[in-house]
Amino acid sequence: MRVTKKIKAEQLRRLSEVYKNDGTMLHFSSPFTLLVAVLLSAQCTDKRVNIITQRIFPRLDTPAKMAELSQEQLEMEIHDCGLYKAKAKNLLGMCHMLMENYHGEVPEDFDELVKLPGVGRKTANVVRSVAFGYPAIAVDTHVFRVSNRLKLSVGKTPNEVEEGLKKAIPMKDWSSAHHWLIWHGRRVCHARRPDCETCFLQNVCPSCTVNVEPWKPGEKTESEK
Incomplete structure (x- = not known):
């Protein structure tokens, strides 16, 4: 299947319909607590x-309260x-660093965020998007896998996939699409055994293992018939 701009738009339309009400699973009450939660989530489930x-x-x-702990205390x-x-x-x-350089506040600027220990592109994008409302696409393992399988964005690194997604997705939808792709990866497009049999993207996915007729622009989906 050749994944055209129209097919990518259809993929995004369906993803938005199914996951439009789903945001981050992480519990937080401030930019700082979100930042801590995202840092903890590396190789750890949100649950x-x-x-x-x-x-x-x-x-x-x-930051002031947490900074009072020793390394051993925080490890516990x-x-x-x-x-x-x-x-x-x-x-x-x-x-x-937040106490010394930012008056205890989490900075909104991307370049300032990635100066913080342990904060990379993904974490900075999540914080900017979720906490501060900037359009951003954070590429985690789910976003990377689903994007490549759909050929919505093909890349060998998270940075390559991020750049491709920025071109494929309207900027106004960047932050939302990040969550759509995460939830699809969690619920349907699993790493080892993707549930192609029940996937609502069957006929617009070039990696689908189910034998279906490719979608044609203008064609209604089963739910729309």
């Missing part, structure tokens, strides 16, 4: 992160999270 943050945020919801607070030693080190470094 597990929410368990940890529900436990620690009543006491450690600002997040010990049930993967890579907790490295994450504790980055969190403490981040808190101290």
Whole structure:
């Protein structure tokens, strides 16, 4: 299947209809608590992160409060999270930098965000999008996998996929589409066994394993007939 601009637009239309009400799973109450939650989510499920943050945020919801802990103390607070030693080190470094350079506030600027320990493009894009409302596309493992399978954006690195998605998706939809792709990866387009049999993108997906007739522009979907 040759994935044209019209097919990409149809993929996005269907994704938006199904996942239009789904946002981030992470629980947060401020840009700082979102930043902490996203840092904790590396190689850890959002469900597990929410368990940890529900436990620690009543006491450690600002950089000043978290910075009072030692490395060992913070490790104990997040010990049930993967890579907790490295994450504790980055969190403490981040808190101290926020206190020293940003008056305890999380910066909105992308270049300033990526200066913080442990913060890369994905994390910075999530924080800018979810906490501050900037249009951004964060490429995590789900977004990377689904984008390549749909050929919505093809790339060997998250950066390549991000640039392709920015071209394929209208800027006004960048932040929302990030969530659409994540939820589709979680619910349908799984890493090992994608559920092609029930997928609503069957006839617009070049990677679909189900033998279906390709969608033609103007053709109604089953739900629209």
